[in-house]
Amino acid sequence: MDEILKVQNLHSYYGKSHILFGVEFSVNKGETFCLMGRNGAGKTTTFKSIVMLVPPKVGKVLLNGREINGLKPYQAARLGLGLVPEDRRIFGDLSVKDNLLLGTSSERKGYWDLAKIYTYFPILLEYQDQLGGNLSGGEQQMLTIARTLMGNPDILLLDEPTEGLSPVMVKVLKDLVLKLKELGTTILLSEQNIKFCMAVADRLVIIDKGHIVYEADVETFRADEDIKKKYLAV
Amino acid sequence: MNHRLETTALWSAYVLLFGGMIFVKNEHAIHIAAQIVILGLFAISFNILFGNTGLLSFGQALFYGLGAYVTGMIAKKFGGDHFLWALLLVPLVAMAVALVLGALSLRLSDVYFTMLTLAFAQLVWGITIKWYDFTSGDDGIQAIPKPEFLAGGLHYYVFAFLVVTVCLYLLWRLHRSPFGTILKGIRQNPTRVNFLGLNVFRHKLLAYVISSCFTAIAGGLYAGLDGSIHPDMFVWTMSGGIILMTILGGMRSFFGPIIGVAVFVLLEDVVGRSTQYWSFFIGAIMIVVVMLFPKGIVGVSRQFAGLFAKKGDPLEHS
Numbered sequence: 001m002d003e004i005l006k007v008q009n010l011h012s013y014y015g016k017s018h019i020l021f022g023v024e025f026s027v028n029k030g031e032t033f034c035l036m037g038r039n040g041a042g043k044t045t046t047f048k049s050i051v052m053l054v055p056p057k058v059g060k061v062l063l064n065g066r067e068i069n070g071l072k073p074y075q076a077a078r079l080g081l082g083l084v085p086e087d088r089r090i091f092g093d094l095s096v097k098d099n100l101l102l103g104t105s106s107e108r109k110g111y112w113d114l115a116k117i118y119t120y121f122p123i124l125l126e127y128q129d130q131l132g133g134n135l136s137g138g139e140q141q142m143l144t145i146a147r148t149l150m151g152n153p154d155i156l157l158l159d160e161p162t163e164g165l166s167p168v169m170v171k172v173l174k175d176l177v178l179k180l181k182e183l184g185t186t187i188l189l190s191e192q193n194i195k196f197c198m199a200v201a202d203r204l205v206i207i208d209k210g211h212i213v214y215e216a217d218v219e220t221f222r223a224d225e226d227i228k229k230k231y232l233a234v
Numbered sequence: 235m236n237h238r239l240e241t242t243a244l245w246s247a248y249v250l251l252f253g254g255m256i257f258v259k260n261e262h263a264i265h266i267a268a269q270i271v272i273l274g275l276f277a278i279s280f281n282i283l284f285g286n287t288g289l290l291s292f293g294q295a296l297f298y299g300l301g302a303y304v305t306g307m308i309a310k311k312f313g314g315d316h317f318l319w320a321l322l323l324v325p326l327v328a329m330a331v332a333l334v335l336g337a338l339s340l341r342l343s344d345v346y347f348t349m350l351t352l353a354f355a356q357l358v359w360g361i362t363i364k365w366y367d368f369t370s371g372d373d374g375i376q377a378i379p380k381p382e383f384l385a386g387g388l389h390y391y392v393f394a395f396l397v398v399t400v401c402l403y404l405l406w407r408l409h410r411s412p413f414g415t416i417l418k419g420i421r422q423n424p425t426r427v428n429f430l431g432l433n434v435f436r437h438k439l440l441a442y443v444i445s446s447c448f449t450a451i452a453g454g455l456y457a458g459l460d461g462s463i464h465p466d467m468f469v470w471t472m473s474g475g476i477i478l479m480t481i482l483g484g485m486r487s488f489f490g491p492i493i494g495v496a497v498f499v500l501l502e503d504v505v506g507r508s509t510q511y512w513s514f515f516i517g518a519i520m521i522v523v524v525m526l527f528p529k530g531i532v533g534v535s536r537q538f539a540g541l542f543a544k545k546g547d548p549l550e551h552s
Contacts, residue, residue: 051429077431085429091422093486098415105416106431151431 002029003065004155004186005050005081010059012049019045020056021210027155032177032187034201034218036194036232042210043190044086047159050188051083052076064154078106082153086160090140090147092133096124099132099143103150110152111183117146120179138169145176155186162193174199194232198222206231240536244489248402252395261387265459268391270499271398272455274492277480278405279448284477285485286414287441288421289340290348293355295472296335297328297446299362301453302463306375309457314379321454328450329443336442340435352470359468374464378457394455401448408444409488417441478516482523484530493531 003026010023020042027033037043048054050061052073061068068076077083091099100117118125121142127135132143141161148156158177162170170193177200180187191197197204198218206214208231214221221227255267276298283289301324308320339350362369369375384390408414416437419427424434457463466472475498476491483494498516505512527534 053425072433073425073428074431074433077429083429085426089423089426091419091426093422094415094418098418101412102415102419102427102430105427108431147430 003027004029004063005188006060006062006065007046007050008060008062010046010049010056010061012045012054012056014045014054019210020049022059023049023207023210023212025205025212025215027186027188029186030181030184031202032181032189032200034197034204035188035190035207036192036197036204037190037207038192038231038233041207043192043207044159045210046207047083047086047157047188047190050076050157051081077151077153078108080108080154081157082148082151082155083157084144084148084159084161086163090132090135090143092131094132095129096132096135096143097128099147100124100128100150103147106151106153108152112149112152114150117150120176121146138165138172141165141169141173142176149180155188156180158187158189160190160192162191162196170196192232194228240539241488248489248492249399252399255395256388256392264387264391266499266503268387268394268459270492270496271395272452272459273476273479273495273499275398275401275455276449276452277476277483277491277495278402278488279445279452280476281480281485281488281491282405282408282417282445282448283441284480285487285490286409286421287417287438289438289442290477291351291442291445292348292470292473292477293351293353294446294449294476295468295470296351296355296358297332297449298453298456298472299358299463299465299468300324300328300331301450301455302457302467303362303369303375303453304450305454305457306378306463307369309378309380310375314381317378317380317384317458321451321458324450324454325447328447332443332446333439336439336446340438340442352473355468355473356470359465359470362465362468369465372465374462375457376462378461378463380458380461384458390458394459397451397455401451405448406488413437413440478520482520482530484532486529487532490530490532497531 006026008024010020011018012020023042023046025033035043035046045054049056052068052071055069063076063079063081066079068079091102094102100114123139124143124146127139132140135143145158161173165173174196177187181200189197189201198221201218203217204221205212206227213231214227216224252267252271255264258264276294280291280294283291304324304327305317305320308323309317335354339347339354342350363372365371380390384393416427416432420434420437428434453467479494479498480491481494482497483492484490501516501519502512505515523530
């Protein structure tokens with residue numbers, strides 16, 4: 001299978017604090033891969049290291065087989081990394097449409113354009129002239145994902161997308177991710193919401209205190225109650 | 235749509251008001267109008283950096299002075315017929331200087347950027363004062379000659395108004411362009427813009443160069459207005475004044491800054507006739523504006539005119 005993203009022996013630091021200890025996994029084309037773990041386990045740091053916002057001291061990140069270590073975040077984005085950050089901040093003072101158009105900045109062509117986005121996200125069409133800041137939290141999350149899709153990334157990185165969303169919005173988000181899967185989108189997802197992860201993911205790893213402690217496909221994980229108790233405190 | 239209406243209204247008001255000054259016979263009024271359009275160009279180009287991109291430069295007077303001195307020194311040395319090409323040279327010189335200073339100062343962010351821009355401007359002011367043989371130092375340059383057809387208050391006003399209008403149109407196009415949207419994105423969250431695949435530094439630098447270029451054109455126009463320029467054009471109170479005027483008018487609106495300039499210049503003129511303490515009134519007005527109407531005159535007018543989108547603020551289109 002084609003490996004879109006490969007992370008090899010990643011060691012990252014915040015100043016002198018060692019945060020990631022040899023994190024390794026790879027995401028294949030078209031699959032939804034989930035990075036699970038508790039708060040503070042290193043999920044967001046892993047994402048930040050992949051997009052080179054916190055460049056890893058040791059280890060490699062390969063995108064489509066090409067090493068991207070040492071690139072700036074904007075260069076990584078241009079090569080096809082589409083990050084939807086955890087705090088999902090949109091550009092509150094720009095209209096929804098301008099937010100979306102900013103997403104085309106990487107000048108990557110592909111499936112997604114404004115018309116497609118409006119078909120999949122009708123709510124954004126309705127609010128296209130509103131300021132982004134006036135949308136609800138869930139709508140802002142949709143806008144952030146849509147904006148990232150506008151850049152036609154090779155892989156979509158969703159950092160804790162369900163955090164702080166109402167159960168209704170989590171359901172909407174789940175349906176959206178499933179639709180994106182049908183379209184063949186490659187997704188790397190970080191989550192602590194086990195149900196959400198099991199509903200959308202194909203494979204997963206668990207990260208704990210900066211170490212990858214478990215790797216399995218979602219069916220094996222579903223059956224493994226001990227693992228859930230041990231690392232995810234269910 | 236409301237923001238279209240507002241844009242049309244403001245452009246029409248600008249053209250009618252300042253274009254209409256051509257028919258006014260009062261020399262003094264024309265001189266005041268010329269000051270407003272020239273400083274207005276300075277303030278609006280400054281706001282490309284400040285209101286749009288979120289970069290507070292405390293040293294834009296450097297480019298205002300630079301434009302004035304390039305024009306003034308060339309015209310003084312070679313004669314009035316060289317005034318126009320000196321003015322054409324101004325944007326090129328300003329862009330070259332801005333490219334260097336921007337590349338140095340934009341490495342820093344927030345208050346450090348602001349302080350560095352201030353330092354550069356003060357440095358140039360110091361050089362201008364001390365290098366008497368080249369710049370005439372503290373005396374400044376007087377009796378700058380102009381071509382025959384620009385002589386007289388009205389002729390020069392028409393010329394300045396046309397140049398400023400063309401510049402404003404270009405800046406307005408820029409403000410509305412995708413590039414303008416990127417600048418607003420950078421103001422709100424540079425990291426996010428980075429993730430979208432954009433080199434934030436390069437965009438900031440481009441904004442800095444463009445802003446400085448138009449500021450210098452304003453300076454060049456000023457050199458021809460009274461034919462007298464002075465090192466004080468470089469000094470930090472000049473930069474500070476433009477910041478005040480921009481906030482007074484409204485930094486989230488394209489035309490806000492020139493409205494601030496108009497209020498400032500008119501107050502100085504009207505109040506200045508009866509008391510030398512006119513700056514006291516300006517200060518008092520600034521305190522009221524900042525405390526009660528942080529969005530400036532345009533922000534207040536939007537509220538009164540009901541130019542409100544249904545949910546919250548109007549879009550910052552005009």
